[in-house]
Amino acid sequence: MSVLDSKVPEGPIKDKWTNHKNNIDVVNPANKRLIDVIVVGTGLAGGSAAASLAEMGYNVKAFCYQDSPRRAHSIAAQGGINAAKNYQNDGDSTYRLFYDTVKGGDYRSREANVYRLAEVSANIIDQCVAQGVPFARDYGGLLDNRSFGGVLVSRTFYAKGQTGQQLLLGAYSAMNRQINKGKIRMHNRHEMMDLVKVDGKARGIIARNLVTGEIERHSAHAVVIATGGYGNVFFLSTNAMGSNVSAAWKIHKKGAFFANPCYTQIHPTCIPRSGDDQAKLTLMSESLRNDGRIWVPGIKEDAIAIREGKKKAIDLPEEDRDYYLERRYPAFGNLVPRDVASRAAKERCDAGFGVNNTGEAVYLDFAAAIQRYGKTEASINGLNTEDEALVIKLGTAVIESKYGNLFQMYEKITDENPYVLPMKIYPAVHYTMGGVWVDYNLMTTVEGCYAAGEANFSEHGANRLGASALMQGLADGYFVLPYTIGNYLAKEIRTGEIPTELPEFAEAEAAVKKQIDFFINNNGTKTVDHFHRRLGKVMWDKVGMSRNAKGLNEAIAEIKQIREEFYKDVRVLGTADSLNPELEKAGRVADFLELGELFAKDALDRNESCGGHFREESVEVGGEQDGEALRDDVNYRYVAAWEYKGEPSDAVLHKEALEFNDIELKQRSYK
């Protein structure tokens, strides 16, 4: 039997969570006061977990590297959050959300976890409304919904293009209530440097105060990691500049298995890169695909003329445009899942039809939507629906009310008016479905150490559907972890406070100080960013949207080489005992340089195409699905969980076989 025990409860799928909750040990309120829990990260998962645990009575110590918990990168999520409320009466249900998520994830997620996620989704919306989250409403005063990629119902709740911000501020306000009561001790501008284990259990962390540089010991009866994803291993991504893998990687090195590191989401609608000094990529919400039509020129000469600035998008008549998603996937059209849309864009650009100076961009065009909305508005208001200028004016106003802030952001970055000219978009690294392996209780393979939100390997399988990340983060933090952690903490009521004088703390602290001293004194010749950029290029070129064995083997060797050079030649100025952003980056890039190699190794092992992981060796040939991804359920229907053994190349693979009892495995067709 595998060393991995998923601890999925017995019984029919729809009863598993309810039965499990009924059987979880409950800690009495007086005892909760004797128990400390550390939560690292204050995004949707960490913030909601910290607030809920504190509210239940535990003493919470929360940490974030930003200057306020409100700034965690969940804040940048734009489009929305899914919930099976069926307010639109379009046949939505818990089962349908469950089904869509498992199918969208290309049958590489754990069925029971996904069902639980769908089950609690409706509570999230109730909870957030009660907290004063200002979701969009219709004229009847009820909550509005929109559609997202990969589904045929309208179940996405939103707050203009700032849903993540509003949900995070909701969690932040719940945290503030507990901070005010003294139940959460908040540590801003602190970075977790290592996990401390005592007798095999997670008992605390070593943290660095980023302002003073002080290395601190913090103890607890359980440690929760909710530190997000590792997309920045690609250097350029839609993640925040500070987003990193370090907390997850440190616990991996202390025994937590790392699952499916190769599952990365390349998001189809981002602003294309413009130059070499670019430091990050900006997402344009997938919600835009509700109203935007994606196309490239149908004739290569037109694409070349556009790239050379001799023609404009609006010069091309309808018949010379190739709406390739609508052409290839008539059933889902522009609303195919993200992995499908991204690969289709890359295919057209690789074939020479890209539309900006780099040749890496496709159009996202709102002209048709402006016409459609404009005519409706004119009709409602009894105005002339044939008046072209009026229709455009009215339609533009509707688009502005729906996506105004996104259009403004686009214009500020590109200096082009997207109400007049179609947007240019290209795929970019956005989200990582892989992460720390957890069981049904969200516990990692280190006893007492939990992982929540994007940091765990999650319910999204090999591909995440739009508006599901916010759902999972809040489900984990508000409604799953606060219950499941009780089972473990119930055994800790007699433990008493964990002293930070234990030798395990001293040892971990010494190792952290040693690494910091190394960086400060290394006195090399190249900047941290130099190495990060090189790593990112290898990742994007050889471990990006489509992969093959040759490229992956090369990537593994090249990453190892960059890592060696990094330790020999990196230069970090400043001191260890002050605010030092270069030092912070050095520690994070050191971890990316190890993760990157494991990432490529995992991608090499998985010789199938599934979800965001596309292997060129595994493609459908002939028939209706010609050229589409070919999944291999016989050989690869497992979670790949890697055990740390020193070098990334020595990592040992453990497989958790995935069973599907409630869903039939099918080809994921969006045709």
Add this chain to the structure above:
Amino acid sequence: MNLTLKIWRQKDSKAKGAVETYPISDISPDSSFLEMLDVLNESLVLKGIVPVAFDHDCREGICGMCSLYINGEAHGPDRKVTTCQLHMRMFKDGDTITIEPFRSAGFPVVKDLVVDRSAFDKIQQAGGYVSVNTSGNTQDANAIPIPKRDADMAFDAATCIGCGACVATCKNGSAMLFVSAKVSQFSLLPQGKVEADRRALNMVGKMDELGFGNCTNTGACEVECPKGISLDNIARMNSDFLKASIISEEK
């Protein structure tokens, strides 16, 4: 583009700071302002000069982490953007650009261009929430219809990103726009209305206690706010506060 940068350097909160001058060349007008600073910092490291510390994170104008007082304006010369969304095309080749931290009694300098805005968290902790448990066992989300107009106004107030540009811009160092945005968001919604009096009193009290100045209605904050938070929120909060101070049992 070739530029001359005059940047405030300060070793830590206790040190005395000074302006240093750095020339920089070959900057693309399509670069963002912070990418320009990234280029500067990489060149400083190679010269053995400690790079300039500045706050930033999402670089999408939403996390509120970036700040900077650029040529005498919070978030620089463009309107309705944060510094991370400011692009170099707003400047001319040969320009001299002065970059300072957000300055205010409420925001002490930590290092170089980095300031401590934790006072904003403390104000939020004093009452910037609805007192509801996170059990999920609340009533159905659609049980209380909310007029679209109220919901939209609450949303507009809620878009505040807590960057502190309003405070840095205000000649009195007042945090009224920031505080009133949160007070308004909740008082406009039925869920937040219940505690509106107490919230206004507690948050305003905390703001005063932390040394932020008074509002004298110059409106400078609204002009510099990257999210376009309206002065109407201040009026709404003043009315809530007054009502709470006079007739409420909470006073």
